[in-house]
Amino acid sequence: MELQIKQVISWMEKTNEKIQSNKEYLTSLDQAIGDGDHGLNMARGFQEVVNKLSSSNYTYVSDVLKDVSMTLLSKVGGASGPLYGTAFLKMSTALKGIETVDYPQFKKAVVEAVNGVKERGKANKGEKTMIDVWEPIVDFLQKQDNLEAKELESTAEKAMEATQDLKATKGRAAYLKERSIGHLDPGSVSSYYIFAALSEVLEEGA
Amino acid sequence: MKKIVNDPELVVEEMLQGFVAAHPNDVKQLPNTTVIARKDAPVSNKVGLVSDGGSGHEPAHAGYVGEGMLDAAVAGEVFTSPTPDQVFEAIKAVDSGQGVFLVIKNYTGDVMNFEMAKEMAEAEGIRVQQVVVNDDVAVEDSSFTTGRRGIAGTVFVHKIAGAKAAQGGSLEEVKAVADKVVANVRSIGMALTPCTVPAAGKPSFVLEDKEMELGIGIHGEPGIERKAITTADQLATELTQKVLDDMNLSSGDEVAVMINGLGATPEMELYIVNRKVSEILSDKGFKVYETFVGNYMTSLEMAGCSVTLLKVDQELKDLLEVQSKALAFRR
Numbered sequence: 251m252e253l254q255i256k257q258v259i260s261w262m263e264k265t266n267e268k269i270q271s272n273k274e275y276l277t278s279l280d281q282a283i284g285d286g287d288h289g290l291n292m293a294r295g296f297q298e299v300v301n302k303l304s305s306s307n308y309t310y311v312s313d314v315l316k317d318v319s320m321t322l323l324s325k326v327g328g329a330s331g332p333l334y335g336t337a338f339l340k341m342s343t344a345l346k347g348i349e350t351v352d353y354p355q356f357k358k359a360v361v362e363a364v365n366g367v368k369e370r371g372k373a374n375k376g377e378k379t380m381i382d383v384w385e386p387i388v389d390f391l392q393k394q395d396n397l398e399a400k401e402l403e404s405t406a407e408k409a410m411e412a413t414q415d416l417k418a419t420k421g422r423a424a425y426l427k428e429r430s431i432g433h434l435d436p437g438s439v440s441s442y443y444i445f446a447a448l449s450e451v452l453e454e455g456a
Numbered sequence: 457m458k459k460i461v462n463d464p465e466l467v468v469e470e471m472l473q474g475f476v477a478a479h480p481n482d483v484k485q486l487p488n489t490t491v492i493a494r495k496d497a498p499v500s501n502k503v504g505l506v507s508d509g510g511s512g513h514e515p516a517h518a519g520y521v522g523e524g525m526l527d528a529a530v531a532g533e534v535f536t537s538p539t540p541d542q543v544f545e546a547i548k549a550v551d552s553g554q555g556v557f558l559v560i561k562n563y564t565g566d567v568m569n570f571e572m573a574k575e576m577a578e579a580e581g582i583r584v585q586q587v588v589v590n591d592d593v594a595v596e597d598s599s600f601t602t603g604r605r606g607i608a609g610t611v612f613v614h615k616i617a618g619a620k621a622a623q624g625g626s627l628e629e630v631k632a633v634a635d636k637v638v639a640n641v642r643s644i645g646m647a648l649t650p651c652t653v654p655a656a657g658k659p660s661f662v663l664e665d666k667e668m669e670l671g672i673g674i675h676g677e678p679g680i681e682r683k684a685i686t687t688a689d690q691l692a693t694e695l696t697q698k699v700l701d702d703m704n705l706s707s708g709d710e711v712a713v714m715i716n717g718l719g720a721t722p723e724m725e726l727y728i729v730n731r732k733v734s735e736i737l738s739d740k741g742f743k744v745y746e747t748f749v750g751n752y753m754t755s756l757e758m759a760g761c762s763v764t765l766l767k768v769d770q771e772l773k774d775l776l777e778v779q780s781k782a783l784a785f786r787r
Contacts, residue, residue, distance in 0.1 A: 277656055285675040286653055286660045287510075287536045294533075323572070327510075327536040329565035332572055370568055421564055422677060424602045425595050 251397045253351040257451050258314045259303050264447035266296040269440065279436040283423035287328060288436040295326035295334070311351050315342035329421065330437060333367050333380060340366035357391045364388050371420065378418035378430060380437035383409045387445060399452035406445035413438040457657045464654035468511045468531055475518055479783055483521055486528075490538060491546040492518040493528040503621040503630050504528070504550030507559040507614060508543055508566065510535040512653070512756045513674055519784030520611065525618035526559075526782065534653050534756070535675040537566040543573035547582060555583035555627035559613050559634065561606025562590040563675075585627050587634040589613050591643040591764065593702040594671025594680045605673050608716040608753040608764045609641035612776075615785060619778035633775065637766065642699045645762035646691065647672040647679065647718060651755050670694070674718070674755040688725065692732035695763040700740070705767060707741035712776060714764035715747070719754035721761055726750070729761055737765075745773060752784070 253261075269276070269292050276289030299321045308314050315338050323335035344359040345351055351359070364384045368374060375385045386409035390402070411434070418430035421437070461467055468490060475492060476485050483492050498504060507517045508530035517529035527550035532538035547556045556577065560570045567588060574584045591609030617634040625633070647669045650659040653676065660676035663669060668691075671680030686694075705711070715730045717723070726749050737744055745768050753762070768776070780787050 281656070281660050281676075285535050285673075285677045286656050287533065290653075290655050291533065291536055324539045324541045327532050327539050327565065327569070329537075329563075329568060331539055332565070332568040371564065420602055422602070422675075425605070425673065425677065425680070427596075427680075 251353045251356065251452055252455065253311060253356060254349070255308050255311055255314055257455055258311050260454075261448050261451045262296070262299050262303055262318060264450055265444050266300045268443040268447055269293055269296045272443065276436055276440060279434055279439060283418065283426055283430045283433045284436060285422055288330060288440065291326045291328050291330055292440050295322045295331065298325040309349070310346070311348060312342045312345045315339075315345065329371070330440070333371055333437070336366045336370045337363040337384070353397055356397075360384075360391060361388055373420040376416065377420040378413055378416040378423060378435045379420050380435070380441045382413050382416065382435065383438045383441040383445070397452065399449045402452070403446050403449035406442045406449075410434065410438045410442035457652050457654070459652070459654055461654055464657070467654050468533055471511065471514075472518070472531060482781070482783060483518070486545055486549055489542050489545045490531040491528055491542060491549065492521050492531065493546065493549050494521055494523070497527050497550045498552040499527065500552045501554060501624070502552055503554045503625065503627050504547070504552065504556040505559065505614070505618050505621055505630075506530065506543070506546045506550060506556060507610070508532065508538050508546075508570065509561060510537055510675065512651075513753050515751065515784030516611070516753045520614045520782045522780065522782035524622045524778055524780035524782065525614050525785060534655065537563065537569050540569050540572035540576060543570055544576045547573060547577045547584065548580075551582050555585065557617060557621065557627060557630045557634070558584060558586035559610065559617065560586055560588045561610055562588045562603055563605060564602055583627055585631045587613060587617070587631065587638055589638055591638070591641045592645070592671075592673070593642050593698055594644050607643050607645060607674050608714055608762045609643045609766065611714065611752045611785070612641055612712065612764070612766050613637045615780065616772055616775045618780065618782075619775040622778060633771070637772065640767040640772070641764060642702050643762050643764040644670075644695050644698050645672045645674070645679070645718065645760060646670045646695060647755075647758050647760035648685070649720065649759040651676045651719065651758040653756070668760075672718075672755075672758075672760060674753055676755060676758065688728045689732045692729045692763070693736060696733050696736045699763055699765050703765065703767065705742055708743065710743045710745040710768050710773070711737065712745050712766040712768050713737070713747040714752060714766075715749045716753055716762045716764065717751040718758040718760040718762065719751065720757045720759040723750065726761055729763070733763060746776065
């Protein structure tokens with residue numbers, strides 16, 4: 251795999267398309283076990299990301315990711331803003347000064363992102379949060395020598411679906427305890443869109 | 457959805473504009489932010505107080521801006537904590553060199569956004585301390601979970617920490633008294649109806665005609681238990697008992713009481729609740745020092761109430777008495 255500026259921008263555009271067309275769905279998931287703002291906040295944030303990227307010029311992938319991070323931080327709010335903002339900031343830092351990102355570099359960036367999210371959110375796998383998608387992705391990447399785009403998507407999808415059976419112990423759904431079981435975690439669903447979009451970009455590039 | 461709005465996406469901005477238009481001598485909106493600050497901020501030689509929260513809790517949080525309470529309130533989108541850059545702007549605007557004290561309600565997003573804002577402020581050499589309010593006894597308190605939510609008890613933190621700062625207390629002294637309030641304040645809420653976030657357009661959950669939800673938060677999120685609606689006396693008894701179970705009061709102790717409306721409940725019903733709450737407290741030998749009844753920390757148009765008890769000693773009583781010119785808490 252290779253990621254260049256053009257592909258990272260396309261990754262964010264496709265993520266935005268998925269989030270815009272699933273805005274109500276994300277909100278309804280969040281109304282069930284949270285406070286019902288996830289779709290609205292993510293849609294606002296990623297629209298701003300796309301606006302920002304289309305009006306800027308970049309030399310390095312890390313600069314694109316930094317703008318993604320800063321835009322999400324200042325436009326999303328709630329818990330998702332700092333968490334997604336941290337994820338992209340850590341990726342940006344890990345890829346600093348690189349023009350074309352190769353697979354080992356990408357792997358390292360995702361590992362850094364997950365560590366950053368865990369630290370910021372003080373959560374671990376199994377607590378019904380976005381980490382339940384990001385950590386299985388890290389495990390998957392660690393096992394692969396070459397990235398199969400389709401498998402990336404299906405790994406994220408499986409991980410996202412598995413959050414249905416989890417009892418939330420972090421995030422706002424934690425207040426519901428057992429009543430959180432049987433619902434998908436909204437943050438895991440939006441994380442799935444991010445990896446599904448990446449998978450599409452990689453397939454196009456292959 | 458039936459609401460008096462122009463554009464659901466603009467409710468926060470238009471509310472803030474209307475707020476400043478109503479109180480031009482008391483507050484200002486920082487340019488290009490959702491921060492409402494005291495007109496005279498930063499107040500020299502005083503610790504600055506900043507609180508935040510999603511919108512939809514009016515009069516919180518901008519209503520508590522004023523001499524004797526907050527120096528600035530940061531408004532997020534409806535039920536969404538504001539972003540770190542906005543909180544950072546508020547911190548800079550109220551810092552007079554004595555440091556800034558943040559009052560945070562214990563929600564994942566609020567805590568994270570404030571932590572990031574604090575890191576930004578400290579990088580610029582501004583001293584920042586904070587308290588995380590977690591008065592809601594409906595939620596299990598455990599180090600393995602997010603912990604208890606901050607709800608109406610936050611208003612007492614604003615009042616008392618604000619009074620301490622107004623008296624010239626240092627950042628450390630303001631923090632100490634805020635910690636003391638948090639250690640001694642407990643609340644629980646209940647709802648009869650859900651509420652509708654304007655941009656979402658439909659209610660956050662459904663309650664049948666004869667149902668109520670106990671242990672409700674202030675963001676339209678479901679509570680801990682759904683049951684058949686009871687009389688005001690039974691409800692007041694249950695809420696008061698749940699709060700007292702968590703408080704460790706002894707006969708003769710004094711408490712401040714807050715019967716808070718969640719937005720759509722008339723004061724008539726709040727006073728009916730207070731009638732029973734005050735009777736229970738007196739039967740148990742606790743003295744009510746002062747009672748506050750009204751809409752202090754709401755959840756849009758949700759019908760329901762919360763009961764807050766704050767155990768007070770001489771220091772907290774004195775600070776409760778200090779003058780406040782905050783628009784929603786004048787004394």
